[in-house]
Structures are given as structure tokens and as C-alpha cells.
Amino acid sequence: MLRILNKIWHTGTVTERRPRDAEIERFGKQVKRAIDRRFRGSLAIRQVDAGSCNACELEIHALNNPYYDIERFGVHFVASPRHADALLVTGPVSRHMETALRRTWMATPSPKFVIAAGNCACDGGEFGVSYASCGAVENVIPVDVKIPGCPPTPRDLLWGILAAIDVKG
Amino acid sequence: MSRFDWLSEYLARLEDEHVVVRRGDAARLAPAHCLILDAEDWGNVARVAADSGYRWAGLWGDPVAEQVIVHAGFVHEGDYLILITEVPLSHPVLASHTPYYPAANRLERHLQDMLGIGFLDHTDGRRWTRHRAWPEGVYPLRNDFPVSGNSPHRTPADSDYPFERILGSGVYEIPVGPVHAGIIEPGHFRFQAVGEEILRLEARLGYVHKGIEKIAVGRDPVGLARLAGRVSGDATVAHTWAACMAMERAAGLDIPPRALAIRAILAECERVANHLGDIGAICNDVGFTFAQMQFGRLREDWLRGNQSVFGHRLLMDFIVPGGVVRNLTYQCKKILQPQHEALSRELDDLLPIIDDHSSLEDRLVETGYLSNEEAQRLGVTGYMGKASGQDYDVRRDHGYAPYDRLDVPSPCLMEGDVAERIRVRAEEIRHSLKLMEHLMRRLPSGPVSVSWPEVVSKREGIGLVESWRGEILSFVRFGEDGRVARFFPRDPSWFSWPALERLIHGNIVPDFPVCNKSVNASYSGHDL
Numbered sequence: 001m002l003r004i005l006n007k008i009w010h011t012g013t014v015t016e017r018r019p020r021d022a023e024i025e026r027f028g029k030q031v032k033r034a035i036d037r038r039f040r041g042s043l044a045i046r047q048v049d050a051g052s053c054n055a056c057e058l059e060i061h062a063l064n065n066p067y068y069d070i071e072r073f074g075v076h077f078v079a080s081p082r083h084a085d086a087l088l089v090t091g092p093v094s095r096h097m098e099t100a101l102r103r104t105w106m107a108t109p110s111p112k113f114v115i116a117a118g119n120c121a122c123d124g125g126e127f128g129v130s131y132a133s134c135g136a137v138e139n140v141i142p143v144d145v146k147i148p149g150c151p152p153t154p155r156d157l158l159w160g161i162l163a164a165i166d167v168k169g
Numbered sequence: 170m171s172r173f174d175w176l177s178e179y180l181a182r183l184e185d186e187h188v189v190v191r192r193g194d195a196a197r198l199a200p201a202h203c204l205i206l207d208a209e210d211w212g213n214v215a216r217v218a219a220d221s222g223y224r225w226a227g228l229w230g231d232p233v234a235e236q237v238i239v240h241a242g243f244v245h246e247g248d249y250l251i252l253i254t255e256v257p258l259s260h261p262v263l264a265s266h267t268p269y270y271p272a273a274n275r276l277e278r279h280l281q282d283m284l285g286i287g288f289l290d291h292t293d294g295r296r297w298t299r300h301r302a303w304p305e306g307v308y309p310l311r312n313d314f315p316v317s318g319n320s321p322h323r324t325p326a327d328s329d330y331p332f333e334r335i336l337g338s339g340v341y342e343i344p345v346g347p348v349h350a351g352i353i354e355p356g357h358f359r360f361q362a363v364g365e366e367i368l369r370l371e372a373r374l375g376y377v378h379k380g381i382e383k384i385a386v387g388r389d390p391v392g393l394a395r396l397a398g399r400v401s402g403d404a405t406v407a408h409t410w411a412a413c414m415a416m417e418r419a420a421g422l423d424i425p426p427r428a429l430a431i432r433a434i435l436a437e438c439e440r441v442a443n444h445l446g447d448i449g450a451i452c453n454d455v456g457f458t459f460a461q462m463q464f465g466r467l468r469e470d471w472l473r474g475n476q477s478v479f480g481h482r483l484l485m486d487f488i489v490p491g492g493v494v495r496n497l498t499y500q501c502k503k504i505l506q507p508q509h510e511a512l513s514r515e516l517d518d519l520l521p522i523i524d525d526h527s528s529l530e531d532r533l534v535e536t537g538y539l540s541n542e543e544a545q546r547l548g549v550t551g552y553m554g555k556a557s558g559q560d561y562d563v564r565r566d567h568g569y570a571p572y573d574r575l576d577v578p579s580p581c582l583m584e585g586d587v588a589e590r591i592r593v594r595a596e597e598i599r600h601s602l603k604l605m606e607h608l609m610r611r612l613p614s615g616p617v618s619v620s621w622p623e624v625v626s627k628r629e630g631i632g633l634v635e636s637w638r639g640e641i642l643s644f645v646r647f648g649e650d651g652r653v654a655r656f657f658p659r660d661p662s663w664f665s666w667p668a669l670e671r672l673i674h675g676n677i678v679p680d681f682p683v684c685n686k687s688v689n690a691s692y693s694g695h696d697l
């Protein structure tokens with residue numbers, strides 16, 4: 001136990017406050033204000049992998065690491081679309097996920113919005129449209145905001161989420 | 170030890186069984202050795218291989234004109250044996266390898282769905298990769314199937330897959346997925362449980378099938394390398410390397426030593442990043458968030474290092490056919506070395522905490538136990554195998570450049586539980602740091618790429634790489650025009666998924682996430 005406390009003490013807080021990340025900080029505050037105003041203090045996001053290669057997921061995960069700690073801005077990932085304000089969708093939509101994605105979208109209460117994250121979700125990316133892939137997310141459900149990148153970095157994702165809140169406001 | 174000194178014994182045993190080997194070919198898929206066989210001997214050769222204790226390493230078909238050329242890979246003492254036979258498209262039937270190698274089950278069903286090959290004596294004829302995107306009786310990998318497919322309509326859900334059921338009083342079923350509760354890939358799990366105890370788990374995968382094998386056809390080498398880097402994004406380096414290795418062997422291209430060393434540095438970086446993230450995530454799944462936060466921090470530091478040295482956090486597209494895209498400068502070494510030292514120090518603090526934290530021990534020891542026998546039967550590699558007594562590492566035992574000149578340490582532990590898999594991964598991080606230090610200290614001079622020959626026509630090659638998950642086997646054949654005619658990447662997940670279904674027996678439902686995380690098989694790499 002002492003070792004744990006010792007490590008915590010010596011690690012300190014790494015969550016970005018340093019000058020080089022002032023941008024994130026400023027920007028995060030902006031997100032927070034928008035969320036406070038439009039979503040009563042918390043934006044619930046349901047992430048849906050509709051056919052990704054999993055690299056987009058790794059970077060979305062990173063939003064929860066202590067550097068970005070996205071929850072401090074009021075954004076959190078929820079387990080059910082029924083609890084969500086927004087869907088964050090990755091991947092080209094594989095045909096085998098087409099119906100599941102559509103059902104997830106329908107299960108999300110209105111008003112809702114959809115963010116397509118990653119090149120694949122934006123325009124089909126490396127996989128495009130084929131017998132197995134519907135390509136871009138907007139080919140299956142309406143999309144409000146696109147975050148390009150392969151994969152988008154956590155910083156890109158944070159920016160994109162703010163943009164989404166702007167668009168919906 | 171000389172290579173393939175066991176082969177003559179195998180050939181003699183085949184002769185005893187009256188199996189006629191049409192031809193042996195050491196050049197076609199070198200360094201693997203090929204044996205060309207009659208289709209009717211397909212089952213016997215696998216039986217003899219199983220009796221001899223060889224590991225089954227994959228199966229793929231290659232449609233050429235009116236035939237399908239079927240390949241099956243076997244491994245023994247670090248040598249790869251590829252058995253090859255032909256079946257006519259008019260009557261594509263072969264004996265199944267599943268009776269001798271249970272892990273062949275799903276790759277055979279994949280081949281059945283994608284190319285229409287029927288397997289006799291297969292214990293399980295259900296579809297696997299095919300859901301409802303294309304109808305029964307048509308096969309996407311056949312040459313007459315258009316890449317755009319034939320069905321412009323919406324694809325209905327795969328709601329009538331016949332799961333196996335256990336009947337009995339108090340047995341209930343829990344369906345999970347394809348959309349899971351966390352930020353993870355989609356797939357469906359069907360649990361049969363009594364109370365909290367899991368009696369049976371059956372996975373239904375194929376949800377992220379993106380037609381990778383089909384859309385690879387017609388690509389140039391650079392395009393294929395990009396696609397290979399997205400077979401499973403967490404193993405982008407390893408998959409790109411395996412595909413490039415296959416293409417380069419097909420082209421007879423020698424890669425400059427400096428490029429090879431840089432590839433190995435990339436591969437070790439990828440291993441470290443994934444192990445760091447997963448150790449934290451496994452601990453988090455039993456509520457130990459301290460480790461999740463600490464290891465999440467270390468992973469992020471590591472990815473930022475990747476960004477500044479290689480220009481991409483996950484190292485995508487740095488490996489290209491013929492070498493790597495850019496040189497590593499002296500500056501890079503100045504960033505990497507202190508970073509490695511810092512990580513080492515952090516691990517000195519953190520790993521002992523994880524190792525003897527009593528509540529972690531309570532949750533992780535004996536949880537998700539995979540016996541040594543099961544691991545061997547299923548042919549699992551990587552940390553899954555190494556935590557269950559399977560002492561195999563492609564870098565060390567098969568030996569490819571630059572590892573063939575290095576002393577590659579590889580842990581082999583016996584306990585087979587979640588705790589042991591963490592231990593293997595912790596050791597691998599340490600080993601990777603040592604390997605990288607060595608590689609950087611002795612970085613050969615010279616160019617980092619060679620140009621691709623004009624046309625590489627009608628040649629094929631195989632790539633074998635130890636990814637952070639285990640062994641990747643990648644096959645590429647070029648057509649007459651020098652473009653890719655066939656690409657098949659076999660991710661280690663084909664074997665770790667069935668292992669998950671076995672090791673979950675007798676565990677409680679709430680421990681599924683931690684068991685699953687400790688296996689961390691790839692959906693995308695498996696579904697293709």
C-alpha cells in the first residue's frame with residue numbers, strides 16, 4: 001500500500017496543464033462550457049465500432065488516460081445507446097454491422113447527433129465500398145461531424161467533439 | 170541443429186501410409202518447404218503431422234483459373250512446412266484437418282464460405298465468415314465474383330445462426346453483442362451459464378469482415394502494404410512487415426540491413442505499447458484503477474515518443490516494400506534512449522506492486538486457466554502460448570533478419586492463468602527494451618530502402634513475423650501484371666479465440682471481461 005501511495009505521490013498529476021498543452025486545456029474548457037450549456041453538464045457518448053481496424057478505438061481509449069482525461073470536461077462514454085446524446089462511430093460500416101449500427105442509432109434517444117471518427121468512417125478510407133463494406137458511415141446513418149485521420153489523434157478527437165457540439169447548438 | 174532435419178522422417182512416415190508426394194519444392198515459398206500432394210491424401214498428411222507433434226499454422230486457398238490451390242502450414246522446430254494440393258472448382262472437396270487439429274475448424278469454414286471448398290468429416294459445417302452480406306452458394310474470393318458484390322440492398326442482421334445449446338435445469342443463456350458495452354470491437358458472445366458459472370461460451374465473429382482478401386487483389390505493392398497495416402490496427406507494424414516480407418521474397422529482393430534493424434525497432438515499439446496498455450486494462454477489469462492510470466500514462470508517453478521519432482503514434486505506414494520510408498537520425502536516438510531508460514525505471518516501481526498485490530492476486534491467479542495441453546492442441550502462440558508452456562517465438566526459433574543475429578530472449582511460463590499472461594507480457598517489455606537498445610547501439614549504416622523491381626510476375630512469397638500477439642503468417646502471390654493476385658494474412662487470433670472459449674469454462678460471468686482482455690484477440694485481424 002505504501003508503495004502505491006508513494007508512486008502516486010511521485011507521479012503527481014500528469015493531466016495536461018503544461019504550456020505545450022495549454023491548447024488542450026483552453027479548448028477543453030470551451031468544450032466544457034458548451035456541454036454545460038447544451039447538455040446540462042454532461043455529454044454521454046456511445047462509441048460504436050462499425051468495422052474499424054481497431055486503431056481508431058485505441059486512440060479513443062487514450063481520451064480516458066490521465067493526460068487527456070476527457071471526463072473532466074463532462075464528456076463520458078456510456079455502455080448503452082439508450083443513455084447517449086451522441087454516437088461516435090468508427091470504421092467503414094461493414095455490411096455485417098449495417099443493421100446493428102442502424103439499430104444502435106434508432107435506440108439512441110433524440111435529439112442525438114453522430115460523429116464519424118477516422119478516415120474510414122468519413123469516406124470509406126482504405127476499405128471503400130465493396131461486397132463486404134458500405135463505406136462511409138453517412139451511407140448508413142446521418143452524420144453531423146467528421147473527424148478525419150488514420151487514426152485521428154486524441155487531440156483531433158477532442159477538437160472534433162467540440163465541433164460537433166457547435167454544430168448541434 | 171540443421172534446418173528440416175525432421176523432414177526425412179516425416180516423408181518416410183508418409184510413405185508408410187502410401188501417401189504419394191508429387192514434388193517437394195524448397196524454393197517456391199522459401200524459407201518454408203513445400204510438398205505438393207494429391208487431394209485424396211489431404212487428410213492423411215494432417216493425421217501424420219499431428220502424430221508427429223507438428224503445430225498446425227493455417228490454411229488458405231488461391232483460386233487460379235479453374236482450380237483452387239489449397240495451402241496448409243505446419244511448424245516444427247522453427248521450420249515451416251507448407252502442404253499444397255489442387256482441387257477443381259467443379260468439385261472442390263477435401264478431407265478436413267479439424268479431426269486432428271481442432272483449431273483448423275474456423276479457417277476451414279472461412280475457406281468454405283469464401284471459396285466454396287467443402288470439407289469432408291468436418292465436425293461443424295456451419296457458416297462462419299458469411300453472415301447475410303452475400304447468399305449461400307456464392308463465394309466472394311472466386312474470380313467471377315465482382316468486388317462490389319451482387320446485393321445492393323440493406324444487409325439484414327445475422328439472426329438465425331444456430332448456436333449450440335446446453336439443456337438442463339437452471340441453465341440460462343446470455344447473448345452479448347455485436348455492439349459491446351465498452352470501446353471495443355464488435356462480435357457476439359453466447360454464454361450458457363448456471364448461476365454465475367459459465368458452462369459454455371461460443372463466439373460468433375465475422376462482424377467486421379471488410380473483404381480485405383478481395384480488395385487486396387489488383388493492388389500494387391505499396392497499396393498492399395497500406396492495406397496490410399490495417400488488417401489489425403494495433404499490430405500495424407507486424408502485419409505490414411509480414412506482407413512486405415512476403416512480397417520481397419516473391420521479388421527476390423534483399424533488404425538493406427539498416428532498414429531491417431529499423432523494422433525491428435518499430436516492431437518492438439509496437440510490442441511495448443500494446444503490453445503497457447493491456448496490463449493496465451487487465452488490472453482495471455478487476456477494479457485496480459491505479460494500474461490502469463499508471464500504465465495508461467506510460468503508454469501515452471510511449472506513443473508520444475513514437476510520434477516525435479517516427480511521425481505516427483501507432484507507427485502506421487513506416488514500413489514500405491523495399492525498406493522503410495525514412496532514416497532514423499542521430500536525433501531520434503537521443504529521444505529514444507532516455508525514454509527507454511525512463512520506462513525501465515517506472516517498471517521497476519510498478520511491476521513489483523502488481524506482482525504482489527494481494528487483491529489482484531486473488532482475482533487473477535487461477536482465473537482464465539488454459540492448460541499446457543490445450544494450448545498445444547490449439548496451437549496458440551505469443552503471450553497466450555508462452556504463459557501456458559508453449560516455448561515458441563518466431564524471432565528466436567525460426568529466426569528472420571535482423572533477429573537471426575541477435576540473442577532473442579523469450580519467456581516460457583507454466584501457470585496458464587491471467588496472472589501468468591501479465592507476467593509474460595511484463596517480461597516481454599523488458600526484453601524488447603533490451604533488444605531495442607542493442608539494435609540502436611549497433612545500427613548498421615547504409616541505405617534504408619531499395620527500389621522495387623519493375624514487374625514481379627507470377628511469383629509468390631510468405632512472410633513470418635512475431636507480432637506482439639504471436640505468430641503472423643502472410644501469403645502473397647503476384648499475377649502476370651505484377652499486381653497482387655492473392656493476399657492472405659493469418660493473424661494469431663485465429664487460435665486465441667478458440668482458446669478463450671476453452672479457458673473461460675468454470676469461470677464466473679463477471680470475470681469474462683478480464684479473461685477476454687488477458688487474451689485480447691483481434692476481431693478485425695480475424696474477420697478480415
Ligand code: SF4
Pocket residue numbers: 051052053054055056090091092117118119120121125126149150151152399402
Ligand atoms: S481510419 Fe485508419 S485507423 Fe481508423 S479504422 Fe480506418 S484504417 Fe483503421
